[in-house]
Amino acid sequence: MLPVLGMLNDSAVQNLSLGDSRGSPTAGLSRTALNVVAVCLGCIMVLGSLYNFLVLLIFVKFEAVRTPINMILLNISVSDLLVCIFGTPFSFAASVSGGWLIGQQGCKWYGFCNSLFGIVSLVSLSMLSYERYLAVLKYAKVDASNYKNAWICIVGSWVYSLSWTVPPLFGWSSYGLESSRTTCSVVWHSRSPNNVSYIVCLFLFCLVFPLLVMMFSYGRIVRIIQGQMCRINLTAAQKREHHLLFMVMCMVTCYLFCWLPYGLVSLITTFGKPGTLSPTISIIPSILAKSSTVINPLIYIFMNKQFYRCFLSILKCESETHNSDFTFNSRHSRELHMKENGSIQHRINQSFPRKDTMSSAAKQQKFTLVVHHIDYR
Incomplete structure (x- = not known):
């Protein structure tokens, strides 16, 4: 994702003595600010x-x-x-000591890694939103047991991120120290055509495009969810889909809350008046961005019933969960939904066969099939 923008010019970045910056808080952040940043980064790490x-x-x-x-x-x-x-420990150590510790090559490595992993997260979230779009709006056409598509998304997110984070290592823009002198990122402040072209492309393809995918996917999903909420009877499968959708939307909202200020500060420093943002102001979005590494797993554990039950099992030192509803996934939800035809009464009739036009043996066969799809993969 977009790192916080540095305030130094290109020549200053290249000629800066990284060793001299240690123990000199006045060059970037004050000693008090460095202590606060160190505490925040330590907790995040x-x-x-x-x-x-x-x-x-x-x-x-x-x-x-x-x-x-x-x-x-x-x-x-x-x-x-x-x-x-690979990222937070180095910025934490720099904040404690008052300056960057691992030299210019280490600065490039830090900037590359943080940009790479951040873009992977944002691209994965956009793919996740599109998967929800397929599952909800094209309900009958999605095979949720298709792991091939999931692996394509995972590999694609890393390849896409690498395609945008490797170029600064080879001359299309560059990685350098930020104004706080405790972290490194893309050198956004340079007004050269080489650097500006990279910044514009990175902003469009690694921030705007994924956000447009999310807005399109969730905008369409909200419309269909509102239509379904008007029905009196919602099947268990639909309720689970709605809960999962709510969890993913919370992930996206929290992620944007953490990362959007980071991108805005970068753009302000790139195209705004030099010196508009102080090092203290610039470091705040950086800390918010890193806090997403804490928020996301909390959402997985406490909003995803599967993860939460597994979490409780780990706390109780159990090897597996005993809830028969635990392994219910999207594929089973669709199959059950098709068998039930969206009717709760139909499930009741299957569970308790009556003497009518259909033989009891046939009804029992249907009931057994439904139980299989609920309890087992």
Whole structure:
């Protein structure tokens, strides 16, 4: 995603003595500001690593959560965990010491990694929204058991992100220190045609385009959900789809709350008057952006019933959950919905056969098939 924009010019970035910046808070942030930033980054690093590792542990331990849509959620969690491992510790150490510690090459590595993992998360969220669009608006045409499409989305998000984060390493723009001198990002402030062209393309294809996909997908979904809410009887399958949709929308809202200020500050520094934003103001969106690594896994655990039940099982040291409804996924929801024809009364008739035109043996066969799709994969 878009990193916070630096306030230094190109020559200053190239000639800056990184070693001299250590212990000199006046060059960027004040000592008090550095302490506050260090505390925030330390909390984000510890909590983000813990929560995202817990999500990975749930995926490894419980097969029931390994559905196609959850695989995309796992991709987001992996990218967040990598930020906590390869990004946050270096900015935390720089904030504690008062300056960047690992040199110019380390600065480039930091800027590249944070941009790569951030774009992967945003692209994955846009793909997730489009998957929900297919599942809700094109209900009968989507095969939720198709893991091939999920893997295409995952690989595609990384390839797409690499295509936009590798060019600065080879001359199309560059990575350098930010004005706080404790973090590194793309050098957005340069007004050269080379740098401006990269900034415009990155903004359009890595921020605006994914947001347009989300707006289109969820705008259409809201319309169909409003129409369905007018019905008196909603099947269990539909209720689960609505709950999952609400969870994904909360993820997108929180993610944009964390990352949109980051992008806006970058654009202001790029096209606005030099010196408009102080280092203290610039570092706030950076911290908000990193806090998304903590917020996302919390949404997975407490808003996704599957993850929440697995989380409780881990706390109770259980190897598996015992709720028969636990493994109910989107594919089973659609099959059950087709068998029920959207009617609760039809399910009751199947569960309790009566002596009418259909033989009891045939009714019992239908009932057994429905139970199979609810309880087992």
